């Protein structure tokens with residue numbers, strides 16, 4: 001493969017990784033803007049969704065059926081967790097709420113370990129056939145599915161928040177909480193729905209990436225951290241920023257691993273996080289500390 | 294229609310309302326005046342469900358609504374137009390109005406469209422600005438939008454917290470005229486105002502608050518000539534604002 005082909009290959013890998021981070025960042029940013037909680041358990045939603053779907057498939061369910069069941073289950077779980085862990089502490093400072101979600105993340109990982117063990121599970125690729133070749137670089141068709149889901153999620157969220165009355169109810173609550181309460185909007189109900197939506201989007205993302213990454217009980221941790229970095233790079237306040245942040249991080253990782261050293265891959269995102277935090281700490285801290293459920 | 298008995302509200306250690314009792318009749322328009330920090334906003338906030346009372350009772354049409362949240366109060370027909378307006382800046386004027394009807398939006402879709410038209414008739418200055426983000430409006434238009442949003446909830450009791458604050462005399466006159474129109478429709482209105490002269494002119498009855506209590510009440514006409522009110526509130530207002538307001 002010539003140099004162009006190699007670089008192109010890294011770019012494709014970067015887009016795949018970036019698409020995965022973008023999906024997590026999307027859920028994080030949306031929930032954060034509605035509830036003020038940075039959900040560190042988002043990665044676990046992906047893991048549980050993928051594991052559940054893999055078990056259902058292994059038990060004979062078709063992939064679409066497994067998808068629907070897993071997404072619905074994780075939506076329910078997201079909502080339940082919000083009611084049981086976030087809602088009772090909704091008046092606590094933002095930092096406490098983040099710590100609660102870290103606790104949730106650890107518990108969910110433990111639960112996954114108990115149910116599924118340490119063996120990785122796999123899901124079949126959505127479309128058969130080998131990789132596609134573009135100028136000598138291979139593209140895994142599943143990558144296109146992942147990017148397709150990113151596009152669908154962005155379009156869906158955009159349409160919901162810009163075009164529907166329900167979407168504007170969410171935005172109203174985000175823009176001015178007191179104003180929202182005065183017109184009769186109950187912020188606690190929206191918080192529940194945001195977490196249910198995060199669960200659903202997380203499960204969908206997990207199922208889309210499982211054919212590439214395999215599904216393991218602990219896949220969610222690093223994914224969650226990187227989604228978080230992507231969201232922070234994107235400024236924590238916009239859907240577009242989350243996607244750009246995710247893609248940027250993915251491409252950076254792919255090139256860092258491919259051109260410098262593969263050991264650098266995971267360290268890079270933390271370096272980037274450090275850089276962003278040092279570069280514009282007030283923006284970030286302000287965004288995290290300034291809002292509550 | 295509204296009865297407040299021995300209401301107490303604290304903000305942390307500050308006792309903002311102390312044993313406040315008050316009766317407001319249907320169709321009445323009442324002015325609440327008083328110095329900064331007297332507890333006027335706290336009174337309206339407690340009625341709208343933003344603050345939980347530490348004691349006392351609030352009865353709406355004979356039923357207790359004490360301590361209920363804002364989401365509940367607006368469904369019971371109490372709508373607050375707050376001091377800081379609290380409009381949705383990055384949403385359009387139209388969206389702000391439609392969100393004002395949130396609690397009956399699905400049930401009354403057609404009526405909601407009619408209500409939007411009515412608000413635009415009440416405040417013609419908002420016409421043509423429906424698609425603009427609310428945050429780009431002038432202060433006066435934002436105040437009109439805030440009142441409009443409050444009306445979209447179809448309240449039986451409208452609470453207004455200093456609608457004239459920071460606005461030019463001409464705009465104040467426009468807003469006061471709109472409030473007088475609303476009163477003609479039979480709506481019950483409580484108007485908190487620093488602009489005492491303007492408030493006394495449009496209301497039936499006035500209450501003076503001091504340190505969390507009502508210390509004086511009477512007909513608005515009589516209040517204008519009341520020595521204590523004149524000295525404490527009208528003198529200052531007259532000096533600060535030209536006769537145009539009166």
Ligand SMILES: Nc1ncnc2c1ncn2[C@@H]1O[C@H](COP(=O)(O)OP(=O)(O)OP(=O)(O)O)[C@@H](O)[C@H]1O
Nearest residue numbers: 304305307309327328329330331332333334335336
């Ligand atoms: N959120 C709050 N936290 C703490 N104290 C508050 C809060 N809101 C009001 N207070 C205090 O409660 C008292 C009553 O305040 P309130 O805002 O009800 O007065 P007001 O009559 O509306 O004054 P103004 O004319 O300045 O609007 C004041 O001493 C004020 O400092």
Ligand SMILES: [Mg+2]
Nearest residue numbers: 333334335376
């Ligand atoms: Mg006030």
